[in-house]
Amino acid sequence: MLSYSLEFSYKHVKFTSTFDFFLSQNSSCLLSLTNTFNTILIHINETFSADEKFRFTYRWSNYNQDQLLLWLHWPPMRTCLNLYSNEINQRQNRSSESLFNFVRCSSVDTAIHSSSRELFIREQEAVSFWLDLQYDSSINRRSFDKSIIARRLVSFEIAKNSSVCSQKFQNWILNYQQWHENISFLISNRSITVEKQLERIVELDIRFLIYEKPSSGIADRIVHFITTFLIAILTNRLFIFDKDWPLFIDYMQSSLNYQSEFVIPWFSQLNFTKSLPLNIQNKLTTKKYSFSFDRHTKDYNYDKNFPERILIFNGHTGSVIHIIKSNSSIYRKLLTIDLEMNPENIFGCLYSSLFTYRLSAFIESFSLNLPNDQLGHSSQQILQTLLSPRFFPIGIQIRVSDETMIRTDRVSDEKMIINRFHSFFQCSQDLISTNERVLRKTNQLPIIFLLSDDLRVRQAALKHSQLSLEQLQSSENYSPWNTSRLNIVANANPVLHISHTNHQKLAFQLGIIDSFLFTLCEQRIISSKSGYGRFSVFASLKQRNIYPLVPGKQYFCHNQSVSLAAAAYEWSGI
Known part of the structure; x- marks a missing residue:
């Protein structure tokens, strides 16, 4: 007792x-x-x-x-x-x-x-500490001094640098976060009735923007997420998350309160407002809007064109870069002149200010052991490799199709697979040859981190050029430079599409971890018609040109890179 x-x-x-x-x-x-x-x-x-x-x-x-x-x-x-x-x-x-x-x-x-922000920052600090431990663990097996060679930073650590995300921008975000926290407190008082809460919302002229996830993949959901977040700040609306995406909340943490049931518990039963006084009913206007491919090419005045008090935005496309880049955008001056931002950094800075990874989810994901007889590398091996500046990682993301994740009975010849995606590997060899002098001078070993939605692509590439365990653990370049042979690391995990599997939690977990690992790469070669590789590039805050390729076509990467500002308009946009 x-x-x-x-x-x-x-x-x-x-x-x-x-x-x-x-x-x-x-x-x-x-x-x-x-x-x-x-x-x-x-x-x-x-x-x-x-x-x-x-x-x-x-x-x-x-x-x-x-x-x-x-x-x-x-x-x-x-x-x-x-x-x-x-x-x-x-x-x-x-x-x-x-x-x-x-x-x-x-x-x-x-x-x-x-x-929410304090918890967010503490979670980031805990993740940074854990990443330090991962780096220290790999360093301890080697002979060089970790105090001389610092680990590679991840995107949320890069974002804290005011030369990357301007101080004016960071203050702008902080002001919104504080306002969001204060308003959430003000209207979620459980000692008053819902009717009184709605009256208070009208009196204070509080407006809402509710994110609704699309039914497509991880990239579409997050790109739409960041766009909706930016619009909420620009229009001073209270940003509310989609309550029907528990997978995201399990794995990620936000600097804003995302528990809509505590802030707007009445939202799912808006029809009850008919019992309220007429003056309140008339001011609780609600409308849902859906966006498609024209979103990243069309200018909007989000106050004038969307006047309802409660907005619900659904879409699978992004318009962050268009909002800041378009000459006719009414928000361009604020974002570029007043906040000193540009198309190369704004998406990553928004992403890092809103999302962080939960340490508990990280530990769970990277503790998965790889069977001894399975081709590929464990997530922990890849993480420790990509964190180390002893390696120069080039990311390759090859998008095949959703069918490769739905059907498992399709078999293709390995040689046919390599030939179809030869341009991706040739491009990486071009990048290595171009940067060979610098890499030799810094004593960095170039490696390839390969992502693909088709497990067979990774397996075929690994059979030819897998980076060995000896190379991963060696304190020096394991073998003389050979630009004709690539050193490839790739995950052996299964590939699941979040919209086409009964194991959605695992699909999200694997997808978000691969995306995080991809952000650590210094150069990126991606499939042009894929949002997954593209959003990771923008989230990384490396601010370097990328190489979007089309499978089956021949490319040479010399002087063929595409700026982030241009790449943001491809496919579904950023």
């Missing part, structure tokens, strides 16, 4: 939204704290502010001393992780796996209220 005491105004305790629910500034709450043995429910039947301080204690019936109630705090604090890592590093027998025991840095007796 447990008994609880509740003490108000305790100096060191604040209440938190870390438990995956959203608190308003005045709300009552139900906590569910779960341990290995049972679930503990704590009811607080009073309203309180986000700054109210609490202390929870419990006492076993056969013990006469109060104990502080502990629960998990996630993500772990970076300061604690650093101290724990330094302590582990001083031990003689240590392994990278032992560093993932974050219990000491995750169990807390205080609950701290955090904004």
